Amino acid sequence: MEKLKLSYYTIPVKLESEENKYLLVHGYTGAIDVVDGDVWSQMKNISSDSDLSAEAVLLLQKRGYLTTKNKGEELNYVIRLAHMFHQAQSKLYKSFGFIVSYNCSFRCPYCFENEISNHGNQWSKQVFTKEMVDKAYNAMLEIEPRQKLHFKQILLFGGEPLLRENKKIVEYIVLKGAQLGYTFKVTTNGYDIDYFEDILSPHYFSFVQITLDGNKEHHNARRFHYIEGDSFDKIMTNIGILLKKDINVLVKVNTDNNNFYDFNFLREQFDTLGYTKNPHFELKSSFLRSFNFNADTSDNIDYIPSITTLNKKHKEEYNGEIYSQDFGIYKRFYSYLRNKSRCRLFSASCASHYGSFLFDPMGDIYTCLEIIGKKEYVIGSFLEDNIQWTEVRKHWFEKNVGNSVGCKVCKYALLCGGPCLARIKHTKDGFNSFYCDKFKNIFSISINKAYIAYKNNQSI
Template identity: 40%
Template sequence: METLRTSSYIIPVKLESEEGKYMLIHGYTGAMDIVSESVVLCLKYNEIKKLSDLTLQALQRRGYITNKTKEEEIEYVERVAQALHKRDEILHKSFTWVVTYNCNFRCPYCFEKREYKDSPHRIVLTKSQVDRLFNAMIEIEPRKQLQDSVITLYGGEPLLKENKEIVTYIVQEGRKRGYKFHAITNGYDLDSYLSLLAPNLITLLQITIDGTKKNHNQKRKHFEDSNSFDKIISNIKLIFEKGLNVDIHIRVNVDKYNLEDFRALYFYFGQIGFLAHKNFKMYLALIQNNEEVKENDKNDINFLSESEYLKSNEKMGTITACAGYDAVYKKIEYAITAKKSLPLTAVHCTAQTGEYVFSPLKEIYPCWEVVGNKKFQIGIIENNTISWNKDELKKWHTHDVTSLSCKYCKYVFLCGGGCLAMKTNQCNLFKKMIIKAVNTVYNSVYANLFNK
């Protein structure tokens, strides 16, 4: 007779609205089931004999009870990770374009080289480079259906007023080829780009605003305007007033100085009507102690540890506003509403499978978090040839959860191992996100069923 044991990869989440009930999740099968507390306790203490035959068979089919040893489960996780990684590497290629390294802001936490921003020279893509980059995308992935249909515009600041001509050329040429665009922007010169904000052109803007007016203006310093906050808010109002159909995502980069200001900014956006727009959302992200941030700039940052960040968000009730929560929520929502297994991933993001970031200096990077850092450069475009740094390319595009101790973790295929560029540990935050998302979706689904 086979030896059965509780799987090492089960995640029990207590349902806050259902006394004595849990959502049971399996980390590598993606199974999700509602069970009683007594079942959870039997699994927790490996008291399988207390389960009825019917319950035992159901739990075994779903993976919660297994005949695999701990070592065999880990080996199985490794095989699944390799298959998932290969699938994503084959099926998906993403592209980001650094329009320029120049920027009109001097943010202390920026990791890109300050000499680029302060340079009197315009380091910006040319039309011939744009044409070459579209060709480079085809060289990297000739099958258009395996390319992401969205190109992200990045910088520096891609939407500088003086970049209007080249950005217009990029977007128009991209539209001819079937691409749409997202832009990562500080929002200061958005009033110059209203004609490019449309569902088939630039469809999404990620705008960074680091708190209410005082905190933002102190943290994100425009090179000559001491009150960039009002200009950015004015630009967003203009977008809404003109009824432009574009998604606006506000990112708030936080440290100890401005973390608790997030709620005040949220309240302010409610007062001025931004939150009433379904295409508007805001989230916060932890400022990382990146080695590329210059020492003199670090004096303007009061870094938070991951544990401090988690505790503060728990206290404020803002777990759902943390970067990454939306992705967790959507996975849980899909599984519960569609009655299917959770989507699994072996990587944190496309930088580990097929992300290519093109710069105006002809460099290619694997991730926008390492742009400008030559040690992470994976290639260069010279004339009609792409020359690859095969060692660096392999390091990024073969890295998955099996490269880390994550393969021992029950959350392994739900979280994907975290950001390779930042190398930070937000495991505890991720667990809190899972608990919150499960309960939020569960309450929503069953509330809707009750009201029908």
């Protein structure tokens, strides 16, 4: 009989809220189990004279934690799994979005689109026409004729998608989409929402993300209308308009060291306005990333060095009460624990790797929001009778953790899904290089937070 050993893909997380207990996660079976510390100690050094019962050993082997495979065999198995998952993902749901215009009424210093929307750039003023909207909807059916495999939420993005001067074309996009069975999610600066009040309805809009960067002083210092000035008060009012319409609103704070301690102020403001009691309202802290091509050194921004540091600061200061960007680990594992299910495994972390299509007002198709407007990353054009695809498409749709240099030897690979390709392209060797967002560094923090919420029967 082959000797059992601890699987390379067994991931232990010491539970801070329990005495001598560990939550085990397996990187390719998706198993999740809580075990006593003495059980974990014996698993690490499993032997024939172990105190573990035969039944316990058999169960641990079935869950994947114990195995007869060596590390190389496990690595090869995960690579094969990753390619299988990627093929399946590529054949399933497609997601779509409209870049209504590259124009924006803000000039936020950290924005990756500033080089497009700078004053005087007439190219950024191009807006969708009705004819282009029709062609984009036709292109969606060319990409995937089976509409049941379309993700039913279409993204509206920009620039700023909800500019007051673009109201008519936005209405056309939304009303036509609604007729075809879609709703819309919007990423907006929130400034002109009041101009769209007559079409705001959960029948059309399922989700709106708005950014408020801390208290009024900090927010207005870097997120202001480039003509009209301060934006904080107007955005706060517009959030209320959306909530009164029963539209889900996520308020995102691009968090740096300057505004990190503003969350208590924001919560007080939202409490006073009654927003926090509204089931459609959510507040999130988001890691403010410094892009190499748009690094800002102004006094308005003091970047936190890593997403790991951000989550540790949130744990220390807010005891996990503010949801902090963490690759979705907290919410996903809370759901797994609550439903007593295995982990969902991924070959790619983002639909841009297999099935995301973003139509812009120039007639181009992109797959990732962070590279829109950069012609070298166009994957196709939708203005002809048939989509004209480019060679760039394969660089995005073939990448997965099974063929990524660093990912294929990482025990977290199928839990994480790999890094963002937009990050990879900014490294020295572009698509051929490796970049890691350090999913593993915050895994324990978010798992413990999810476990505590699960044990306390909290909602998220």
